Amino acid sequence: MIRRRFVSLWFRHLMTDWMTLRHPELHELPFVLTTPIRGCVVITAANALAEMQGITTGMAMADARAIVPSLEMMDDMPGQTAKLLKALGEWCIRYTPIIAVDMPDGLILDISGCAHLWGGERAYLGAIIKTLRGKGYDVRGAMADTIGTAWAVARFGKIKPIIEADQQKEALLPLPPAALRLEPLALERLQKLGFYTIQGFIGMGRSALRRRFGQDFLMRLDQALGNEDEPMQLLQAVEPYHERLPCLEPIRTVTGIEIAIRKLLEALCHRLEGEGKGLRTATLKCYRVDGEVQQVHIGTNHASYYVDHLFKLFELKIVSIEPALGIELFTLDALKVDDVEPEQEMLWSPAGGGLEDARLAELLDRIANKTGAGSIHRYLPQECHWPERSIKQAKTLQDKRMTVWRTDRPRPSLLLPRPERIEVTAPIPDYPPMLFVYKNKVHNIKKADGPERIEREWWLEKGEHRDYYYVEDQDGQRYWLFRSGHYSDDQPRQWFIHGFFA
Amino acid sequence: MPDTKRDIISKLQKDILLWEGFKPPQPDNADTFGLGPVEAAFPNSVFPVGALHELLCSTPGQAAATAGFIAGILGTLMKQGGACLWIGSSGKLFPASLSAFSVEADRVIFIDLKKGKDILWVTEEALKCEGLAAVIAEVQDINLAQSRRLQLAVESSKVTGFILRTDLQKSKTNTSVARWRISSIPSETEGGLPGVGFPRWQVELLKVRNGNPGVWKMEWNGGRFVPVDEKVTAYETWGRRAV
Numbered sequence: 001m002i003r004r005r006f007v008s009l010w011f012r013h014l015m016t017d018w019m020t021l022r023h024p025e026l027h028e029l030p031f032v033l034t035t036p037i038r039g040c041v042v043i044t045a046a047n048a049l050a051e052m053q054g055i056t057t058g059m060a061m062a063d064a065r066a067i068v069p070s071l072e073m074m075d076d077m078p079g080q081t082a083k084l085l086k087a088l089g090e091w092c093i094r095y096t097p098i099i100a101v102d103m104p105d106g107l108i109l110d111i112s113g114c115a116h117l118w119g120g121e122r123a124y125l126g127a128i129i130k131t132l133r134g135k136g137y138d139v140r141g142a143m144a145d146t147i148g149t150a151w152a153v154a155r156f157g158k159i160k161p162i163i164e165a166d167q168q169k170e171a172l173l174p175l176p177p178a179a180l181r182l183e184p185l186a187l188e189r190l191q192k193l194g195f196y197t198i199q200g201f202i203g204m205g206r207s208a209l210r211r212r213f214g215q216d217f218l219m220r221l222d223q224a225l226g227n228e229d230e231p232m233q234l235l236q237a238v239e240p241y242h243e244r245l246p247c248l249e250p251i252r253t254v255t256g257i258e259i260a261i262r263k264l265l266e267a268l269c270h271r272l273e274g275e276g277k278g279l280r281t282a283t284l285k286c287y288r289v290d291g292e293v294q295q296v297h298i299g300t301n302h303a304s305y306y307v308d309h310l311f312k313l314f315e316l317k318i319v320s321i322e323p324a325l326g327i328e329l330f331t332l333d334a335l336k337v338d339d340v341e342p343e344q345e346m347l348w349s350p351a352g353g354g355l356e357d358a359r360l361a362e363l364l365d366r367i368a369n370k371t372g373a374g375s376i377h378r379y380l381p382q383e384c385h386w387p388e389r390s391i392k393q394a395k396t397l398q399d400k401r402m403t404v405w406r407t408d409r410p411r412p413s414l415l416l417p418r419p420e421r422i423e424v425t426a427p428i429p430d431y432p433p434m435l436f437v438y439k440n441k442v443h444n445i446k447k448a449d450g451p452e453r454i455e456r457e458w459w460l461e462k463g464e465h466r467d468y469y470y471v472e473d474q475d476g477q478r479y480w481l482f483r484s485g486h487y488s489d490d491q492p493r494q495w496f497i498h499g500f501f502a
Numbered sequence: 503m504p505d506t507k508r509d510i511i512s513k514l515q516k517d518i519l520l521w522e523g524f525k526p527p528q529p530d531n532a533d534t535f536g537l538g539p540v541e542a543a544f545p546n547s548v549f550p551v552g553a554l555h556e557l558l559c560s561t562p563g564q565a566a567a568t569a570g571f572i573a574g575i576l577g578t579l580m581k582q583g584g585a586c587l588w589i590g591s592s593g594k595l596f597p598a599s600l601s602a603f604s605v606e607a608d609r610v611i612f613i614d615l616k617k618g619k620d621i622l623w624v625t626e627e628a629l630k631c632e633g634l635a636a637v638i639a640e641v642q643d644i645n646l647a648q649s650r651r652l653q654l655a656v657e658s659s660k661v662t663g664f665i666l667r668t669d670l671q672k673s674k675t676n677t678s679v680a681r682w683r684i685s686s687i688p689s690e691t692e693g694g695l696p697g698v699g700f701p702r703w704q705v706e707l708l709k710v711r712n713g714n715p716g717v718w719k720m721e722w723n724g725g726r727f728v729p730v731d732e733k734v735t736a737y738e739t740w741g742r743r744a745v
Contacts, residue, residue: 359631359632360631366627370624371615375615376613377612378611381598391596401608405606405608407602411598412596412599413573413595414569417594476687478689499596502570502701
């Protein structure tokens with residue numbers, strides 16, 4: 001039988017350490033996390049500085065303030081402990097693949113056959129503790145043959161953290177009964193009977209112990225001593241979305257590359273489909289015989305696991321792959337995956353689902369992968385009168401407009417990206433121009449509307465306001481002109497053309 | 503006997519029209535474009551959707567007028583919730599102006615490209631995509647082979663395509679079902695009041711397959727097209743196909 005070894009890690013100030021990492025200014029301050037329980041603000045976690053001054057978990061905030069008036073207080077986040085421990089556990093997978101979360105403040109690592117890789121048990125445990133302490137977590141750890149003993153020594157041990165094989169009993173003897181993970185009721189009873197260390201009762205008869213403290217008591221004792229196995233609820237490591245395809249013969253043709261891509265996609269998409277996920281970005285790497293690595297990258301608007309669609313995206317990029325002497329290994333990584341939203345049948349809309357249409361998303365994917373995502377724009381209205389800022393770009397296809405498109409003011413069909421200077425003859429003070437010269441052509445204005453004054457937003461930029469006129473010339477062409485600022489004696493008036501109306 | 507022959511010919515003509523994308527008039531007039539006499543110039547008096555239209559615009563003024571006219575048609579095409587692609591090189595179209603033509607501009611996706619080759623590629627891909635309401639492409643020039651590709655895409659997907667051609671020097675034949683030219687003309691206000699009236703255009707149908715080209719004056723008034731007066735002139739029916 002393989003001898004098993006366990007490490008128990010105890011995070012003494014898990015939540016407060018995490019808070020300190022997020023808010024470095026808390027490093028030098030005593031602070032607590034609190035939560036309201038039955039109308040009373042109760043401390044759920046205190047950092048080391050606060051504990052040193054006599055503040056403990058479970059104390060009412062008012063009492064704590066009486067001891068330390070300058071105590072900082074923050075809201076506790078329920079459920080955060082579990083998340084944090086899970087994340088720490090996933091990080092610890094570098095040390096051993098078998099890890100369990102030990103609520104509320106610890107981790108259990110099954111390290112059977114791992115320690116020698118770090119050069120012995122002492123170096124191994126040292127590496128774990130040192131790294132975690134370096135990250136800012138106040139952690140204690142212990143190693144033993146059983147989970148129970150490791151747990152006990154991590155929390156109550158005073159002599160040495162590493163318990164040699166089959167030394168559990170000796171290690172446990174001087175520890176208090178609480179080290180056995182007992183029920184509060186049993187602990188109270190032991191206290192009453194004067195058993196302050198495990199030494200006091202470990203030699204007693206099993207039937208006497210069972211009668212007084214129950215079956216659970218014996219189970220915990222057996223687990224600590226190694227007479228009984230303890231089940232672990234293991235953390236599942238997240239497997240990266242990665243596929244590889246080695247080739248017997250180097251691949252040099254387009255057809256060969258196509259087949260390779262299709263095979264990789266089929267394998268990856270099969271897994272994605274099973275998990276209800278879809279691909280958002282992916283990288284294909286081609287390892288060439290001469291050591292060079294060629295890679296192409298694709299991205300999609302919607303999470304997708306359709307082989308045909310993803311293949312089309314890669315197909316556009318195949319020309320950029322240079323096989324040279326041949327490609328011997330293809331790998332495909334899905335760098336970003338998302339949950340796939342279940343598709344809804346658009347029975348009532350024969351014209352298609354508008355922007356939610358999957359076919360449109362696929363089309364835009366193809367366009368983005370061919371010409372670059374920068375060429376695709378969609379605009380949403382913005383509550384702003386300044387013409388250049390009355391629209392804003394939508395970031396995704398799913399963005400909804402927050403306000404309506406305004407129709408109360410005339411706006412030109414074509415807007416010049418930058419207003420162009422024109423020469424104008426206009427009566428003062430505020431009449432529309434009589435004629436203007438644009439690109440060496442004189443336009444006599446026959447009809448005009450305006451002015452519509454649009455002020456700049458002073459909180460965004462400085463400058464003159466604009467007085468817009470909607471004018472029509474002798475040919476029936478309609479233009480949007482504006483004068484920048486007021487008329488004044490010392491500087492010439494500046495007129496611009498800003499757009500063409502339909 | 504001649505009667506039966508005529509019957510056969512007229513039936514064949516109808517079939518050909520159907521294959522070319524001209525639907526027979528629908529019993530419900532839900533998606534009429536309100537173009538009135540302009541629509542009457544098309545076979546079956548129906549504006550052909552699911553076909554390729556070509557619009558000539560050489561000056562910025564004409565481009566603006568064309569944009570307005572297309573926006574008016576888009577309003578009807580996009581009524582059922584479809585999206586629309588506007589592929590161009592200028593990037594000057596102002597989305598906020600589309601709302602005046604009852605188009606929700608957030609359902610219009612703009613694709614700004616520099617190279618004519620890319621524009622044609624994207625246009626073809628877009629026209630192949632069922633479920634789009636319309637595709638508008640600004641191109642300098644298009645030749646017969648390129649337009650044939652677009653036509654094939656349109657035939658299977660039934661998406662309406664609008665090609666805005668800016669370079670009129672190299673006028674070549676292509677497969678579009680109609681060739682238009684839209685230019686602005688002076689607007690008129692009611693009772694000669696001061697100010698600028700509703701946008702008014704001269705709509706020229708230079709070429710219609712199986713239809714009658716002509717020139718009309720249209721106005722965008724109260725959210726719909728309103729013909730200004732009678733057809734000014736009528737071209738000869740030179741575009742008509744001999745059967």
